[in-house]
Amino acid sequence: MTPLLFVALSLAGGVGAVLRLIVDGAIKTRARGAFPLGTLIINVSGSLVLGFVTQLALSGSLDDAWRLVIGTGLCGGFTTFSTASFETVRLVQQRRYALASVNAVGMLVAAVAAGLFGIVLGRLISG
Amino acid sequence: MTTPAPAHDPHGELPVDSDLAAPGRPVHLAGSSILLVLVGGTAGTAAREALSLAMPAVGGIPVAIFLINIVGALFLGVLLEALSRRGPDVGRRRSLRLLLGTGFAGGFTTYSALAVDTGLLLTGGHAAAGVGYALATIAVGALATVAGIALAAARHRKQAIR
Secondary structure (H helix, E strand, O other): OOHHHHHHHHHHHHHHHHHHHHHHHHHHHHOOOOOOHHHHHHHHHHHHHHHHHHHHHHOOOOOHHHHHHHHHHHHHHHOOOHHHHHHHHHHHHOOOHHHHHHHHHHHHHHHHHHHHHHHHHHHHHHO | OOOOOOOOOOOOOOOOOOOEEEOOEEHHHOHHHHHHHHHHHHHHHHHHHHHHHHOOOEOOEOHHHHHHHHHHHHHHHHHHHHHHHHOOOOHHHHHHHHHHHHHHHHHHOOOHHHHHHHHHHHHOOOHHHHHHHHHHHHHHHHHHHHHHHHHHHHHHHHHHHO
């Protein structure tokens, strides 16, 4: 990996983190329930985009440098595991066990399904 | 946190809304918040990529991303518990949360790679490895978060005794 690509990938991750801040903040001002909906939407949508660009790069329709910047950088910085895990633990501390299991296992299933859907979309587009 | 009520403010007795960084502007849209998260997120992503390049996948399982997510969950647990025990989420504590939590830990850890790598393992004939990798990340990550919270709480109690 060239130093320039490494810097571009890292900066894209910073931009992804800012997008997460803005999207999560916007969702929190609208949905003030106990369930952390923002992180779920962020992680599922980011997984869809990563699946899509991964498939485009695998099929040769997208330069691998763009997969690294958009996928590893932007989607990697946009989505987050640490906050998802913290929010699950907080739901357990609040004895909201059903919401905690949705946040842990439900998010995982939804994100994997979204990633696979992104791969299928990528296949359809690259033919 | 309360501030002296200005003479013209009919609600001056109410506490300051912690969601407002500047008058009328929510914290997630403030320029200072965006800069802190940009810097932290860039550094976290750089650290994630450096570790990923140094540690190749073993049998299709991205060991680096697994370890990154566990260490990042532990770190965020320590950070958020330590900050909340020091006081409300304002001023320097909020800046540290945005820089190190939302920015660094958020950019360091990742969910999209976990989801897509799991999907590729499941559809690539390695279903057991995929399920194992995903569930181990979720379970060990939750334990790491709990451990991080406990570490910060224990350290806080120790300091209170001194």
